[in-house]
Amino acid sequence: MRRIVVLGGLGFFGAAVVERLRASGMNPLVGSRREGAGLRVDVEDPESIKAALRPEDVIVDAAGPFQHRTLALVYSAIETGFDLIDLSDSLDYALRILALRPELDSKGIRVLTSCSSVSAVTAALVRWSRIAEPLRVTTYLIPAVRFTANRGAAVSLLRSVGHDVRVRRNGRLEIQPGWRESRTYVLPEPIGNIRAHLFESSDSVLLTAIWPSLSCVDLFVDSNVPCLNQLLGVAARVGGAASAIARVLPLGLAVVRRIGRRASALAVEVEGSNERVRLALLSSGIGHYTAAVPSAMAAKAIAEGRFDGRGLILPDQYVNPADLIGELRGLGIQLYSGGSGSSSWKTGE
Secondary structure, eight states: OOOEEEETTTSHHHHHHHHHHHHTTOOOEEEESSTTOSEEOOTTOHHHHHHHOOTTOEEEEOOOOGGGOOSHHHHHHHHHTOEEEEOOOOHHHHHHHHHTHHHHHHHTOEEEOSOSIIIIIHHHHHHHHTOSSOSEEEEEEEOOHHHHOOHHHHHHHHTTSSSEEEEEETTEEEEEETTTSEEEEEOSTTTOEEEEEEEOOTHHHHHHHHOTTOOEEEEEEOOOSTTHHHHHHHHHHSTTHHHHHHHTHHHHHHHHHHHSOSOEEEEEEEEOSSOEEEEEEEESSOTTHHHHHHHHHHHHHHHTTOOOOOEEEOGGGSSOHHHHHHHHHHTTOEEEEEOTTOOOOEEOO
16 A cells, blocks of 8 residues: 555545545645644755655645745656645646646646646536537636635735736636626525635636646636625725735635635536526535545555546546546535526536
8 A cells, every 4th residue: 555645634635535545544644844743844845855855755735825936846757756646726737737748647646736626626516517629618616614614725815916816718827807797597495596606716727738628727716705796896906905805815814714615516517508507515514525535535546556547638638527426425515506597506416
């Protein structure tokens, strides 16, 4: 059995990955710069990485925010020979990983990037839709902020508020003002009506690497906090407002943890030439596991020798969609579906 190490394992999502691995019978090591970790590792220090990690290790990298990360851990994976799974949501990070694809493929290690809600779950739902050549994928993310409000997630959010973001439109990456464009959408209860705002996502490059037919890939986010959408909407139009919010981040996070909603959802609308399929994963209280389960499943499969692919693996190959949906259902995260021309939802097939 190969060793599994979860870097950032003392953080919110890293701890969730550790929990899911232990629940599946694995015994992962917790890696972190902080005291209390089983393995002290600084993901930005090549010497620290080299001293702590071994060839044939399976590394889950949850040490965000990835918008501020270098590729030090990826280069160490190439040099040392360990497999690497990350929970990044950063488009820039994905682009840098994709640029290394020839080298990763030649070395024979496995690298699974954005193995989280973005892009693993999104890709799994696109496959579940059975639309072989999708033209448009629109994702709606409504986080369970009562549980998930943390500095890394907040930094990621604020990078899209009032700043230029890149989204896939008309078959190419286009620059749009982040958070200014919004869409209303109706989801099953307990979510209901939402108004979600445009957000930058690694889906824009990773999904199109899988399905070249895709012309448009969008991610829209609802903050899931009373009045916060409106506040961020103002911030998106007033210069320097997002920076001002960042300066009071600790206080803001404390408030969000008290008033944010427990329910969460990730919905994907897949459009082909002749049909449209809507799929949504909803939870009334434990939706944050949606972000942790794919990497835990992939790490276990690799450690047990059940993962065949090597090199740079694309998100539709991280987990079997049926297995992922089954795992999430076992945690109480329900799949709903809706077809073309209908606003109603039904429990997923």
